[in-house]
Amino acid sequence: MEEFRRRNTGIPRNYEKLPSKDQNENGENNKTYKAMAYKPTRPGINKYIDLLREHQDITIPIFFTLLSFWTRFYLISYSNIVVWDEFASHYIKREFYFDVHPPLGKMLVGLAGLLAGYDGSFEFKSGEVYPDNVNYTWMRIFLSSFGAWMVPLAYFTAIELDYSQQSAILVTLFVLLDTAYICISRFILLDSMLLLFTFTTVFCLTKFHNERKNPFSVDWWIWLTLTGTSIGCVSSVKWVGLFATALVGLYTIEDLWNKFGDLSMPKIVCCQHWLARIGCLIILPITVYMLTFVIHFAILIHSGPGDAQMSSLFQASLIGNDFDQNPLELAYGSKITLKNMGYGGGLLHSHVQTYPSGSEQQQVTCYHHKDSNNDWIVKKPREVAWSEDDEIEFVKNGDSIRLFHASTGRNLHSHMIAAPVTTSLWEVSCYGNETIGDQNDYWVIEVVDDLYEKDLQTVRSLTTRIRFRHINIGCYLRADNAVLPQWGFKQIEVTCDKSNNTKDAYTHWNIERHWNDKLPPGPKAKYRSKFIHDFWHLNVAMYTSNNALVPDPDKEDILASTPDQWPLLKVGLRMCSWADDVVKFYLLGNPVVWWSGSLSLVIYLISLTWYLIRQQRKYIDFPSNAQWDHFLYIGKVCGIGWLLHYLPFCIMGRVTYLHHYFPALYFSILMVGFLFDHFTVYLAGKTRHIVFGTCYFLVFAVFWFFKDIAFGMDYPAIEISNRKWLSTWNIVD
Template sequence: MSSVRLDVLSSDDFDDSRSYSSFIGNNLSEMDQLKRRHTNTLQTQKEGYEPFEPLDYDENGKTQKPARLPVTKLQEIQAFYKEYYDIIHPLFFTFLSFWTRFYLISLSDIVLWDEAHFGKFASHYIKQEFYFDVHPPLGKMIVALAGLIAGYNGGFDFASGAKYPENVNYTVMRMFLASFGAWLVPLAYFTAIELDFSQHAVILATLMVLLDTAYLCISRFILLDSMLLFFTFTTIFFMVKFHNQRHDPFSIDWWLWLILTGISIGCVSSIKWVGLFATALVGLYTIEDLWDKFGDLSIPKSIYLKHWIARIICLIILPILIYMLSFSIHFSILTNSGPGDAQMSSLFQAGLNGNDFSENPLEVAYGSKITVKNMGYGGGLLHSHVQTYPEGSGQQQVTCYHHKDSNNDWIVTKPREAQINNNDTEVEFVVHGDTIRLIHDGTGRNLHSHQVPAPVTKSQWEVSGYGNDTIGDVNDYWVIEVIDDLYTKTNRIRSLTTRMRFRHSLLGCYLRAANAILPQWGFKQVEVSCDKNNNPRDSFTHWNIERHWNDKLPSGGKSYYRSKFLHDFWHLNVAMYTTNNALVPDPDKEDILASTPRQWPIVEVGLRMCSWADDVVKFYLLGNPIIWWSGTASLVIFVFTLLYYLIRRQRKYKDLSPAQWDHFLYVGKVCGIGWLLHYLPFCIMGRVTYLHHYFPALYFSMLMAAFMMDHFTVSCKPKTKNIIFGIYYSLIVIVFWYFKDIAFGINYPASELKSRKWLSTWNIVD
């Protein structure tokens, strides 16, 4: 506003119709009014009024409250929106997110896809039955919590394709888990803000998460994926929030976001081991951050040490404690015997309610029927079956198996040359140093080894089932070597507590099961071999008696033995790792659900989540092509853009300011390295892979797409930028609407989806 000279006025400032005297007459002069108008104008500016609003005056010329110009309803709405848009936007997107995740969620009333697995795990928790699975327990405990909230009593077996009974409120269970998927949208919104995206790019990233049909579909069922994605999103959000506090170290906010990052790492790793990839991203960021601080000579050594200690506590110790806590809760809930017992040590099983170990005779005698448990981490039960080795000796297979059945039963007997006591009352106990035969109860074959290479571990000898009670040779003989007993010193073999080894009497090798997995002809069971190396510390050559039957001996009584938590924790994790590695593709069996990592970024495949019959509500797991293709393209474009800038910077061209360059590199590393960490491991894994394994990596490609659009439109005029982003928004919305039925449910014949088969590899129609 231009200044006005109020102290010097002359008659020339007024027209001829009014004299100077009249201007300064008895009543309030026009000059005073002019002064007051100027003063009140400045005042109204401070009070938030428009600077040129007209003023009201009373009959004495005194000013009143400035008069407001009439304001339309539209202007009021616009003003309200401008003032509160930072609240309106996330609330609006959050509402849409919950609506899309909950809409028609009960349309299909059958058990879909992996609901068959995770619903059963919920049943085990509710019935407190011990089970085994390849994933950590946190996510499955949350599924069980959803069941409790829904009033589920654990009585449904969740058979694949079965119809939910009336007493199973699957809708509430699905909605509870879908809420994790719904929170992805506001998390993406605020993460984009923390990454310093423009408002256009923030909306773009949010729309991608909101309207991706794959994210939408996977969130609407009783699965772990919505929780895995939720904690992946929170980990990245907390990390970037912590990064933005880097100039205010050790403040309350700095500690808050660092601690929350550690908690989120612990949670995401406790859902699935895929969460370790997000942990790796935080780890790489932390290493770079500490390296940069190491080069900052202005930071005192004591302060630098505090940075290390804070990160070790919050980003290493805290996540490990959370991960271990989830297993502690897991063990404390599952106190009853269940289908997963055989994966655990015999002592652990002895502490479960409902097992029959209390019926075991205490000490093993000749003629006893036993099961033999390997004491290595992830060890199973010594097992045999009628199938033979397809190579090597061609004799009957001997393996380690993690499930209880009659093929795990062996009879302890003496060598053929020894006199066997057939007296009905007298018994002869097995002691340290005895030479025995183990006869497979189901087939009558002897546990046998010879100088034939093992099928997988070629450096060791094969172990097989050979002959019978009368046919055989010295290769059927094994020497018992007692290592120790958990509770007493004795040369006798006790159930559960005695650790021992089996040494081949002729070859001198030791019976061993080290989690090497046999091919499909061995049913993916664990190889048993005879180890030429005499390593007393090798726990995979250690065995104990788990089950024991002998009519001549009394029961040992109720066992009060309890194993140690750390041993059980480590044992279960090794078993999970071993079983997970055994999930390899079967070349002899076509898996129409499996896919390869090469197919994911270009949306080459989809996944049928249920029967494709016309009378079934069908769901097809397929991403929004616009989102997936643009996300993949943005990753490639970023690499070439980075190379372009690096070449020009080498030639001393400065396309970006230092602050812009640092931001470009920072966001590029978060999105690019985050994508690589979540994608590349699946390219080198031997296990079978499915489309949903790509979903955490997809998030980083979405952020990269929004970032690159922001980067290349930064110099555009507002109108041009509105048009560019508007077209992008429209394409995402239109394609989502076109494909929405594959996520909400296809309740009509699949033949009507022919127009949606954009690629020949999509098996969306018959």
């Protein structure tokens, strides 16, 4: 208990207690613990040591920060090849691109390239050698600095969680010397930014928690605002950051619930607390998140490889596309591309490959990239006499048409055969040719509305929303982001929907490109889509693409791993070629850090159960309610924080990799520090120093043993076969 009191009253550990007037000569019945009642146990050996000791709250984090930058920067240019997913060109060239992650991280990568003088010409193909004109070293340094700042943040967070200085140092060492954290931070990747903002979120939350007794003070507002800003930033790098948002949300719900039950609190004050949380923890993060997209759209003003993920109107506003050459009104004989207007919708597409079952006719899909297989020619039914040499005739609302695939010469077709994935709907295929076919090739075009014109009889490029009703079955052409298996190249399934839901955006289409030599170009596009629509459209497309990242049973992914393998560090990840003459990096955590982190979570759960059972039997394990509350508080921050960052990967269907566990790892590290404090609090000073010193040495020794896999090794992997502690680590074979 003496150690606990010292830690929680700010008494230095090299001080001893003096008798006070509240004590008798045997030192009994003393209830006063003040710094004034202590004296140094020994004089300073050296004035500089005394100075460092006096300012250790500053010198210790500075020392570890310097070490952190060294571990992240050491030999950072050792490998001159593109490692894993290093990439940074679209923001430099200002070309619109599509990615499954929000834009903040990629924009910071683009900023690194801009500061490094990168001109955007290098394509960052994995495994390629960096040319002399790409300063990849500076770009890696810029990104690695995010990983370096994780270390002092871990120290200060541990202090804010009321850990002893020894325990705070242990937490700091775990973050500093984890080989996985070091390795992932040394490249042009998003993960160092995701981790840093996760760390800042936890730090700001703990700072705000410690200001709970000073509501609406300046510091209280600062840390509440910074917490909201931080969760906005972490969610803007990767959606994994939403798990940190959930942690803050659960903490806030409990906090407000307790205030709601405090009958001594005036109602106006309770409402002020609610409004403060709504403004700082809901509105502010959403504003930060949306602001990153505002900047994203403002920078990427040129047409690029991600155009097809966006609406046609958005694309029309990009520099470099030729939409202003579109003829305005659709005519028979026109060649067009059709864009699905559902969120995340692609272009109507076909290719020579056939369905492996069902009709076994030619596949029809939606595709998010532009190529000639997206081109269709609008023709009249075969029974109607018509030639492309005839005078121009415009397509009208309610006309029956035939969509002829320009590349393969087949007709868009449907029939009462179940679709391959969404079996409740009908299959859509391509069938026949110019002379062979039947009534199942015909579609009635229905105008839903037009964004700018009231006349709904004509069909216009870009702005008219249309539907295609099958003339025989009465079903509607639809693409709702269901993903085909590998035989369909993971493209979007196109079906024919039996229901007639006019509000279903996935049955809505618009003409994106339009070619017809007989028609003049329409008026220059002056249309610009609204930001909210573009923002929502892009986020749905990101969600859809994330869901499409599912394990492929037909294709082995040697880099993928499953969540059950992570806590026990059963797997590592080769980040580049494993050839003998290549600098190799193996993404594998420090076993001491990972295994002790996982063990700490189990020990905490057992301890919590034990204490609850003993409390039920009226045993008193905690002298004060404050100590019990602190025990529970750590469990909520570290235990629930770990669960929120780990469990979702166990239930989501997408393919997972080792780096997905890195945010969860941090919470287990914080739990280790707490349990060391909790179980060593009654140990004598020397014994406690020995326990912590042994742990310090152990984590450093294991780091040193494994350091080459993080810093890079240019020798054959067989030379580190002694590092293969588990048979599942593919370090050698």
